[in-house]
Amino acid sequence: MKRIKRSGRLSLLAVLLVASLLMTTSSYLAEVDPNWDKSSLCFTSDNDQKIDIQGQYLQINKIVDVSADYEGNVPTSFSVDIYDSDSDAYETTLSISEGTNNTSFNQPGEWMFEEQPCGAAIAYDPGSQQFEISQSASIITATVKNGDDSEAMAGSTAYEVWWAASGNPKDGIIVDSGSIPALESGETYDLTYDVADNPNGSAGNYMFKAYQRPGHNGTGVLWSGQISVNVKDSTAIPVTITNTYDNDPITHTLTIEKVVVGAYDGQAFQFAVKSTGENSLWAPIYLNDGESDSTSGLTGLKYVKEVVANGADSITYEVNGITVTPDDDGFVQVDLTNQDVTVKVTNYFGQQPYGKLYIKKIINGDDPEEEYTVRLCPYGELQAYALAGDGQPGDGCISLNIEKGVNTFNYEDYEFDGLYSIYEDGPVTDEHQGYLVFLSDSDWDYDSDSPIAGEGVDGFDVPDESTPVDLDDPNSDVYLVIVNYFEGDTPSDEPRLIVEKSITGNATQREFTVQLQKWECASPESDFARVADLSLECGWQTVETFNLLRTNNDWTLNLKDIISEYGSGDYRIIENTQGITRLVSVNYALDGENTGEDFAAFYLGREIENDIKVVITNRFSSSSSSGGGSSTSYTPPAEPEEPVIVLEPEPQIPAPIVPEIIAVPEPTPQLPKTGAAPMAAGMGLILAAGGFAIRRIKK
Incomplete structure (x- = not known):
């Protein structure tokens, strides 16, 4: 009888334990279930595919016509430069010889060709010197589906296109990324990529990689089948260059x-x-x-x-x-x-020659053909004006108007004297990326169309505030090269990230360092960890750093280029304000709206269609000091620390209890906070307790 009474008590205790666990588990599920995303994505086919596309390449037919009585030398090889026909941007140089030259140039686009001078009269066919390279249909596709038995997606998710020249694309690189919109149950969505956009060339192996929505209780990622692209049967785009050598050459x-x-x-x-x-x-x-x-x-x-x-x-x-x-x-x-x-x-006679200041202007990119003004400001004087880049007549600066090519200024006309910092007021456009000043201690190749001065040339240096230009000797010549950088015109259908600088008060800086950052997490050990965000170290990672000038204060970047390079995700613009004196406040406006934060954050995905504009406004105090005190530096507020996710240990199933034990302490399992583990852990405890009760009754 005692054994039976004990078994009855123990059975009642097991029932109470099961009820308690059911109540705890159901309470937990009721709390977190609304946040679960019960969608489930899959590719409709994982079969491998092979695609052949037909491309084109440039073929140059070279004709060399030499008169019988020509006495000069005729070269055996010739150099042909290729330029973008829209922006005139240099692309590459091809080396050719007389006869038919099947070149390796096969980049899709509209181009222009021009042979470098070689002492002959040169004729082109076509006379426009333009040609176009195209490809046949080069779109690859994979279809993703939200399962028929799944619920609608609660939001979008990301996908990527992986490529390798050979072998498994999973071991390759990302060439594109985008966003999959929220899909209803059973709904499909086509992922596409134009392999002609691959900067590494169209040929190779591709795979689409898609991510499940957070909360998915299975594999966090899925891969399409491999798509192998082969460029074959390329056709020639012929052009002809004719060189004529005779005794009446161009003179x-x-x-x-x-x-x-x-x-x-x-x-x-x-x-x-x-x-x-x-x-x-x-x-x-x-x-x-x-x-x-x-x-x-x-x-x-x-x-x-x-x-x-x-x-x-x-x-x-x-x-x-x-x-x-x-x-x-x-x-x-x-x-x-x-x-x-x-x-x-x-x-x-009776005097030494005056020296000259030579300024060579070189344009890199699309020049708006506006006037440029170079200002020579006395070094060490009125540094606030010089550093801010807004020196005006009367502040000791000398203004010189210059054009593309070589500009000459006589010492005797301008009375140069001493050390000068060099600044330029160039055209203010969205494409103007800034300028650099090179200093040479001797004469340079004065061809205004030569490559950027200073590249691989001894004797060039880049002066800054600590290395001014010395114009103290009126009998010496000084050679400067100023290179302006312009980004090509961005088509209206290509959205851009535009960052502008606005200044109020008396700025003490000429340049301001700004960073483009992306929210990144350390690589997880499993796909499930990526989806569930378990134990990942996350933070803002700098992907681009640039300087905004005081006078030329715009910076732009193609949004598709950002996504292609760094992928979809959360981004922000933030300025490095450490050490800037007399800075009172910094304000960020995103598309005209004040962010209220010490940065401007936004999301970039495949569906971006409009420009994103960030304006950073720095407010400086109106005077260099307040009441004679020392200047102060603006210190941005510290960012709040990200919450640390602590994983609680998996619950341990109680060991079987031997018959002699009368009292059983009620377990208090610690349930994980995400994933399918709570249900599994709860059911495990229920089964364990149920088995205990059955064993006791049989005894």
């Missing part, structure tokens, strides 16, 4: 100008000219002050020297406006292959 004119500074005896000055490889000189040329001599029908290299200087204290040579230094034999080399050349020779 140019050599002009020698004579200038005298100071008093002299009035005798004529004698000049000698010779061609490349010649030892004998041309007939002497005699010039007086203010006279010039021109010889037409010339091409190739020539050499000019003043052989009778009439006792001048010093002589300067300028070739097309640029001061040059004669060689050891006293000759100045000039190239008449592609241009007319003017050599200006100045003799100084």
Whole structure:
């Protein structure tokens, strides 16, 4: 009887335990169930596919026509430059020879070709020098479906396109990403990608990767079948370049100008000219002050020297406006292959020649063809004006108007004196990305269409506030190169991220550092962890850093480029304000609305259609100090720490209890907060307790 009574008590205890667990589990489910997303995505087919697409490539037919009596040299190879026909942006250079050249250039788009000068008359077919490369249908597709037995998706989710030149695309890289909209039960959605947009080339293996909605209790990601793309049977796009070499090539004119500074005896000055490889000189040329001599029908290299200087204290040579230094034999080399050349020779009597400031303007990108103004501000004086970039007449700055190419300024005209910081006021457009100033200690290649000065050239430096330009010596020449960067015009159907800078008060900065950041989480060990956000280290990661100038204060980037490079997700714009003096406040406006935060945050996905505009307004105090105190730096408020998710241990199923135990303490399991684990854990405890009760009754 005692055993039976004990069993009855124990059975009642087990029933109470089961009831308690059911109540706890149902209470938990009632609390979290509304947040569960019971959708379930799948690809309608995971079969591998093979797609052949037909492409095109540039074929250059090279014709070299040499007259029988031509005495010059004919090159065996030629260089052809390829440019974007819309923006004139340089793309590549192809090396070709006489005959048919099947080039490797197959990039889809509209292009223009131009051969580099080679001493011949050049003719093009087509005369427009334009051609177009296209591909056949190059869209790959995979269809994703929300299961028939699933509930509607509570929101959108992301997908990616993975590519590898060969092998498994899962081991490759992401070439595109986007967003899958919320789907009803049984609804499908087509994921597409144009392989012609792949910057690595269309050919290769592709797979679509889609993510389940948060709360999905299975695999967090799904992959489509592999799609192999092969570019075959390419067709040629032919163009023709004809070079004609004869004894009547395109010629140019050599002009020698004579200038005298100071008093002299009035005798004529004698000049000698010779061609490349010649030892004998041309007939002497005699010039007086203010006279010039021109010889037409010339091409190739020539050499000019003043052989009778009439006792001048010093002589300067300028070739097309640029001061040059004669060689050891006293000759100045000039190239008449592609241009007319003017050599200006100045003799100084009783004084030293004034130096010149040469500023070479180079445009990188689409130039709005507006005027540029360079300001030389005395170094160490009125730094607030100089750093803010808004020096005005009367603040000690010298303003110089310049154009593309070489600009020459005489010391005697502007009275340069001392050290100067160099600033430029360029056209204010959405495409203007800023400028750089290069300083050279010698003359440079004065062809205004040459590559950016300073690249791989010894003697160039980039001055900043700590390395000003020295214009103290009135008899020395100084060479500057100012390069302006412009982004090509963005088509109206390509949305952009536009960041603008607005200043109120007396700014103390010339440049402001701004960051584009993305919310990222550390790579999880499992797909389920990614979906459930369990134990991930997340935070804002900087993906782009740029400077906004005080005067040229816009920065733009194509939104599709951002998504292609870094994927869909949450982004924000934030300025680094550490150490900026006299800064009172920073305000962020997103598409015209004040964010109320110390940043501007937004989401980027495939469906983005409109520009996103962020305006950062910095308010500075109106004076450099307050009551004679020291200047202060603005310190942004600290960001709130992200909550730390602590995983509670999985509940342990109680061990079977031996018959001798009379009292059983009621377990208090710790339930996880997400996923399917609560139900599994609860059922495990119920079964354990039920088994205990059955064993006790049988005894």
